[in-house]
Amino acid sequence: MDKLRVRGGKPLEGTVRISGAKNAALPVMAATLLTPGVHRLRNVPRLRDTHTFARVLERLGAKVAFDANLLTIDTQGVNSVEAPYELVKTMRASIYVLGPLLARFGEAKVSLPGGCAWGPRPVNLHLTGLQAMGAALEIEHGYIVGRDAKLKGATIDFEVVSVGATAQLMMAAVLAEGTTVLENVALEPDVTVLGEVLVACGARIEGLGSRRLTIRGVSSLRPIDTAIIPDRIEAATFAAAAAMTGGTIRLENVVPDHFEAALGKLEESGCVIRRAADAVTVSGPARPRPVSVVTHPFPGFPTDMQAQMIAVCAIGEGTSVIEDTIYLDRFTHVPELARMGARIELKGNVAVVKGVDRLAGAQVMATDLRASASLVIAALAARGETLVDRIYHLDRGYESLEQKLAALGAEIERIH
Ligand code: EPU
Numbered sequence: 001m002d003k004l005r006v007r008g009g010k011p012l013e014g015t016v017r018i019s020g021a022k023n024a025a026l027p028v029m030a031a032t033l034l035t036p037g038v039h040r041l042r043n044v045p046r047l048r049d050t051h052t053f054a055r056v057l058e059r060l061g062a063k064v065a066f067d068a069n070l071l072t073i074d075t076q077g078v079n080s081v082e083a084p085y086e087l088v089k090t091m092r093a094s095i096y097v098l099g100p101l102l103a104r105f106g107e108a109k110v111s112l113p114g115g116c117a118w119g120p121r122p123v124n125l126h127l128t129g130l131q132a133m134g135a136a137l138e139i140e141h142g143y144i145v146g147r148d149a150k151l152k153g154a155t156i157d158f159e160v161v162s163v164g165a166t167a168q169l170m171m172a173a174v175l176a177e178g179t180t181v182l183e184n185v186a187l188e189p190d191v192t193v194l195g196e197v198l199v200a201c202g203a204r205i206e207g208l209g210s211r212r213l214t215i216r217g218v219s220s221l222r223p224i225d226t227a228i229i230p231d232r233i234e235a236a237t238f239a240a241a242a243a244m245t246g247g248t249i250r251l252e253n254v255v256p257d258h259f260e261a262a263l264g265k266l267e268e269s270g271c272v273i274r275r276a277a278d279a280v281t282v283s284g285p286a287r288p289r290p291v292s293v294v295t296h297p298f299p300g301f302p303t304d305m306q307a308q309m310i311a312v313c314a315i316g317e318g319t320s321v322i323e324d325t326i327y328l329d330r331f332t333h334v335p336e337l338a339r340m341g342a343r344i345e346l347k348g349n350v351a352v353v354k355g356v357d358r359l360a361g362a363q364v365m366a367t368d369l370r371a372s373a374s375l376v377i378a379a380l381a382a383r384g385e386t387l388v389d390r391i392y393h394l395d396r397g398y399e400s401l402e403q404k405l406a407a408l409g410a411e412i413e414r415i416h
Pocket of ligand 1: 126
């Protein structure tokens with residue numbers, strides 16, 4: 001299993017180009033199932049998760065080809081509606097094929113995702129929403145099975161704001177008969193952009209960017225031709241690396257508004273931030289000031305930056321308080337950061353972080369994607385050498401992470 005060896009203590013300096021967003025690419029990849037045709041997706045990050053999703057599409061009969069970051073998906077030969085357990089278990093987002101398959105074929109058999117490293121992560125909103133649209137779904141031998149579904153417009157008011165359920169129901173509704181109204185939808189750019197991509201293909205969606213979407217079903221769509229938006233979480237992670245190492249990093253190919261909540265907190269912690277149209281420069285302070293952070297759906301502070309922010313606060317000049325309201329037990333990085341000398345007390349979903357002068361390199365183990373990212377940025381600021389184990393999690397969501405960090409002056413190498 002690959003590890004990362006990091007020798008910390010050097011401020012990171014330079015420019016980094018941010019890749020396309022994993023969480024924007026995956027639903028657009030799923031949406032290619034809505035229409036038989038040849039779809040072109042540019043700026044798709046080459047990640048384990050996008051490759052896994054490509055394999056899911058191939059299992060359904062699509063032809064998928066990567067050429068650098070251009071992904072071509074030919075869905076003319078799709079001849080299966082089954083997303084098997086062995087693929088879905090490695091990536092929950094595979095469930096995104098459910099709505100498009102039901103919408104186009106009236107049938108689907110998709111493995112039910114299990115739990116994940118930090119808790120149950122239910123998909124009930126996906127299922128009840130599709131059922132409200134007329135799909136009779138059964139759970140059979142671990143699979144969600146839908147047969148003879150003829151999706152019809154419905155009004156669905158989400159009790160919890162969910163990125164996945166919003167994207168799922170949007171994809172199902174664009175080809176359904178009649179009008180669907182989705183209330184209390186997610187506003188994450190990944191979701192809004194999916195809507196825009198569908199509209200460009202002929203879908204009729206009103207209200208994008210607001211909490212209520214009105215979707216009038218159409219009988220067919222044109223193939224997708226789009227560029228995936230920059231990854232706001234990757235950008236914010238590099239910004240956090242500047243904050244921790246006291247360096248200056250220019251982030252290129254970004255949409256600053258997409259990660260304003262993270263930038264605002266980093267500013268509060270003492271970073272100097274300059275925003276341009278598609279670039280942001282972040283200069284870290286000598287030592288971060290303490291902050292209090294509560295995660296919320298977009299435009300709030302993202303749960304996907306909670307772990308990295310805890311790392312920043314771990315070397316802060318005082319006590320920070322970080323609460324995750326989206327995932328109550330997404331804190332597997334906390335005991336690992338403690339092994340590097342961080343002083344963090346966990347009270348339920350609240351981390352109380354008492355800053356220390358310096359972290360110390362140690363052997364640590366990553367347990368999920370963002371937890372791994374927090375360990376890497378902590379290692380960049382720590383004294384001595386850190387070995388981060390199980391970095392396959394990082395490979396799911398950060399394109400060329402060690403190359404990008406090395407280009408900023410980090411001493412980092414992958415050990416096979
Ligand atoms: N929820 C339900 N029922 C559902 C769906 C969600 O109760 O049917 C709850 C969840 O338990 C959670 C909240 O709703 O408390 C929000 O979950 P959401 O559905 O928004 O999460 P997701 O769509 O499964 C996406 C990202 C995650 C990110 C979350 C929150 C993708 C592929 N994944 O997951 O990204 O943490 O939104 O912003 O877009 C990551 O990239 O590291 C990652 C985990």
